[in-house]
Amino acid sequence: MTKLLSINNLHKVYYSKNNALEAxxxxxxxxxxxxxxxxxxxxxxxxxxLLNILTDMENLxxxxxxxxxxxxKFGYMLQSDAMLDWLNVFKNATIGLDIKKIKxxxxxxxxxxxxESYGLKDFLNKYPKELSGGMRQRLALIRTLALKPDIxxxxxxxxxLDYQSRLKISDDIYKIIKKEKKTVLMVTHNIEEAxxxxxxxIVLTKxxxxxxxxYEIKREKNTSPIKNHQDSNYSYYYNLIWKDLTDND
Amino acid sequence: MTKEHLSYLRxxxxxxxxxxxxxxLIMIIFLFLWEFLSNHKIINPFIFSSPxxxxxxxxxxxxxYNLISHIMTTLKETFIAFILGxxxxxxxxxxxxxxxxxxxxxxPYLTMLNSLPKVALGPLIIIIAGANQNSIIFMALLINLIxxxxxxxxxxxxxxxxxxxxxxxxxxxxxxxxxxxxxxxSFKTIICSLKLNISMTLIGVIxxxxxxxxxxxxxxxxxxxxxxxxxxxxxxxxxxxxxSFILYKLVIFIEKKLLNN
Ligand SMILES: Nc1ncnc2c1ncn2[C@@H]1O[C@H](COP(=O)(O)OP(=O)(O)OP(=O)(O)O)[C@@H](O)[C@H]1O
Ligand SMILES: [Mg+2]
Numbered sequence: 001m002t003k004l005l006s007i008n009n010l011h012k013v014y015y016s017k018n019n020a021l022e023a024x025x026x027x028x029x030x031x032x033x034x035x036x037x038x039x040x041x042x043x044x045x046x047x048x049x050l051l052n053i054l055t056d057m058e059n060l061x062x063x064x065x066x067x068x069x070x071x072x073k074f075g076y077m078l079q080s081d082a083m084l085d086w087l088n089v090f091k092n093a094t095i096g097l098d099i100k101k102i103k104x105x106x107x108x109x110x111x112x113x114x115x116e117s118y119g120l121k122d123f124l125n126k127y128p129k130e131l132s133g134g135m136r137q138r139l140a141l142i143r144t145l146a147l148k149p150d151i152x153x154x155x156x157x158x159x160x161l162d163y164q165s166r167l168k169i170s171d172d173i174y175k176i177i178k179k180e181k182k183t184v185l186m187v188t189h190n191i192e193e194a195x196x197x198x199x200x201x202i203v204l205t206k207x208x209x210x211x212x213x214x215y216e217i218k219r220e221k222n223t224s225p226i227k228n229h230q231d232s233n234y235s236y237y238y239n240l241i242w243k244d245l246t247d248n249d
Numbered sequence: 250m251t252k253e254h255l256s257y258l259r260x261x262x263x264x265x266x267x268x269x270x271x272x273x274l275i276m277i278i279f280l281f282l283w284e285f286l287s288n289h290k291i292i293n294p295f296i297f298s299s300p301x302x303x304x305x306x307x308x309x310x311x312x313x314y315n316l317i318s319h320i321m322t323t324l325k326e327t328f329i330a331f332i333l334g335x336x337x338x339x340x341x342x343x344x345x346x347x348x349x350x351x352x353x354x355x356x357p358y359l360t361m362l363n364s365l366p367k368v369a370l371g372p373l374i375i376i377i378a379g380a381n382q383n384s385i386i387f388m389a390l391l392i393n394l395i396x397x398x399x400x401x402x403x404x405x406x407x408x409x410x411x412x413x414x415x416x417x418x419x420x421x422x423x424x425x426x427x428x429x430x431x432x433x434x435s436f437k438t439i440i441c442s443l444k445l446n447i448s449m450t451l452i453g454v455i456x457x458x459x460x461x462x463x464x465x466x467x468x469x470x471x472x473x474x475x476x477x478x479x480x481x482x483x484x485x486x487x488x489x490x491x492x493s494f495i496l497y498k499l500v501i502f503i504e505k506k507l508l509n510n
Contacts, residue, residue: 057417076418082411086433099421099429 002033003068004151004183010063012049022208023049027063029202029214031151036177036184038194040241041204041212047187048079050209051153054185075149077157079187081140083128090115090124092139096147111146117172118142133160138169145176152177154186158193166190167226170197174225191245195237196228203244212244298483306480307488310469320488323454323465326382327496330389331450335443337390338397345398346405346431347423359395367391367453371460380461388460389453393446400445404438405431440504447500451493466492 012024023046031037041047052058054065055076083092093111097103115121118138128136137160144152157173158166174197177184188194194201195217203212219231228234280300286292287299298306310316345352370391378384408431416426458467466485473481 055418057414078411078414078418080411080414082409082415084412084430084433086436095429096419099416099419099425 001035004031004033004072005068006030006064006066007054008064008066010050010053010065011061012046012053012058013061024053025208025210027204027209027211029211031183031185033183034181035200036174036198037186037200037202038198039185039187039202039204040189040191040194040245041209042206042245043189045204045207046209047204048155051076051155051185051187055153069150073147073150074153075144075147075151076153077140077144077155079155079159081133081136081160083136083139085128088125088127089120089131089139092128093120093142093146096143100147102147107146107148110148111142114142114145115139118169134162134165137161141173148180150183152182152184152186154184156187156189159189166193171225191238191241192229193225194241195234196225201237201241203241212247213240215240296479298480302480303484303487306484310481310484314469316488319465319469320492322462323458323467323492326385326389326454326457326465327447327450330386330393330454331447333386334390334393334397334450335446338394338401338446339439341394341398342401342405343427343431345402347427359398363395363399368456371456375461382462384461385454385457385465388457389450392453392456393449396449397442397446400442401435401439404435404442407438408434437508440507443500443504444497447496448493451489451496455489 006028007030008028010024010027012022014021014023027050029037039047039050049058053060055074057076084095087095090112091098093115094103094108097107097111112124115124118141120135120139120142123131123135128139131139137157141154141157144154158170161169170193176182184198186197199217201215201217203215204210205212215237217233217237219228219233222228283297284300287294287297287302294302307316310319367388371388374384374387374391378387412430412434413426416430421429454465455467455470458465459471462468466489470482470485470489473479473485
């Protein structure tokens with residue numbers, strides 16, 4: 001397994017005029033190629049902050065992030081599904097390509113293909129306002145995938161989906177990600193999702209967060225997220241993570 | 250179409266009709282009262298004139314005083330000041346938005362300038378720009394610029410912060426963010442500020458004409474006062490009301506066209 005990057009003793013404090021808010025106390029872990037990592041933790045513990053620092057949107061206060069491979073391309077799907085209301089679905093999906101000036105025929109075809117396979121085929125000329133919350137989230141994901149990133153960074157990508165579509169789309173995404181050999185770092189509130197999707201689950205403590213535990217998920221056989229529910233180890237991990245999250249120290 | 254839908258549409262139509270007829274009625278009553286009170290000397294006819302006198306004065310102005318060219322002069326000045334005003338406010342708002350520090354520095358001066366009654370600058374403007382049309386346009390600009398800048402700048406600042414974060418996450422350059430986010434996202438606000446801008450421009454132009462001109466509706470009004478012919482003053486005001494109404498409607502029409510695309 002090739003190491004893509006290492007995070008060492010990451011520490012983050014937000015300063016404002018009147019106070020200093022410690023968001024991350026001490027976090028260290030590695031991200032390996034083709035790994036699917038999920039991060040779970042209490043609300044407000046610093047998960048989005050971690051992703052923001054990793055994707056260079058926010059400065060770290062101390063600690064290091066070492067990139068073992070140069071020019072890693074991050075694709076960051078933000079927690080909010082911010083859409084450009086004045087552009088149609090297709091143009092929203094390709095806004096990243098547009099900004100990076102890589103709107104090649106190949107990339108456009110790739111994006112169109114994604115839109116079709118995520119049930120947005122009949123909505124290409126519609127506007128974001130006409131979409132449901134779930135559709136917007138799928139569109140935001142496609143917008144991120146369109147850039148063909150090396151590492152997908154997802155902040156609660158399925159939070160606005162109902163249970164059925166959540167299962168379906170996480171299955172789809174899992175397939176795509178495995179097919180395209182992508183590396184994923186995903187934040188979720190859903191323990192079930194974390195266990196069924198990932199190779200590694202990182203559990204954080206409450207703010208200022210440190211790492212509570214890291215679980216390498218071992219399965220009898222790796223098939224699809226939906227089937228992983230039936231895996232014999234499922235409830236074992238579930239109980240451990242549940243205990244970590246409800247533990248109050 | 251269902252029965253309920255039809256009856257709903259009928260109700261809408263009825264309401265529209267009611268509003269329109271009431272508006273016409275108010276106008277007729279107003280004109281009638283004005284004429285009646287003036288004819289019976291209940292209000293001073295010398296000062297308040299009357300609709301019939303206004304009408305005949307307008308006819309006289311048209312035949313003997315070249316009314317059309319006065320109207321065209323005012324319209325031309327308004328048009329130039331309006332176009333210049335929105336262009337300049339747009340550019341200045343962009344500069345203030347891109348250079349936040351500069352903005353912070355000059356903010357108190359902008360506030361001072363904004364609270365200053367611009368007419369007070371009139372004499373100074375005449376000295377600087379000369380007693381000609383330039384002064385009039387300058388005066389109109391002074392009045393519409395500040396409003397324009399503030400409106401457009403506020404539009405820029407009301408953009409969904411999540412969209413700004415999105416552009417940041419896509420590592421968009423400043424120029425790209427300006428062109429693909431800031432401007433299109435505040436397009437609606439900018440278009441909607443045109444309404445206010447046209448009224449402000451007209452105010453500025455008339456004020457300018459009061460001060461310097463030898464032509465235009467503002468000039469006609471001042472001329473009427475000087476020769477103590479208040480029929481001319483009243484006619485000037487009536488023409489001005491009509492012009493401003495038409496300009497306002499025109500801007501709203503353009504707004505609708507632009508926003509529908
Ligand atoms: N830009 C910022 N400036 C100041 N404080 C911030 C900023 N962003 C986040 N915080 C604070 O840092 C802490 C962690 O926030 P963060 O968004 O990382 O939490 P989270 O784990 O993603 O929460 P959630 O599960 O609700 O999304 C919170 O207390 C938040 O108020
Ligand atoms: Mg978050």
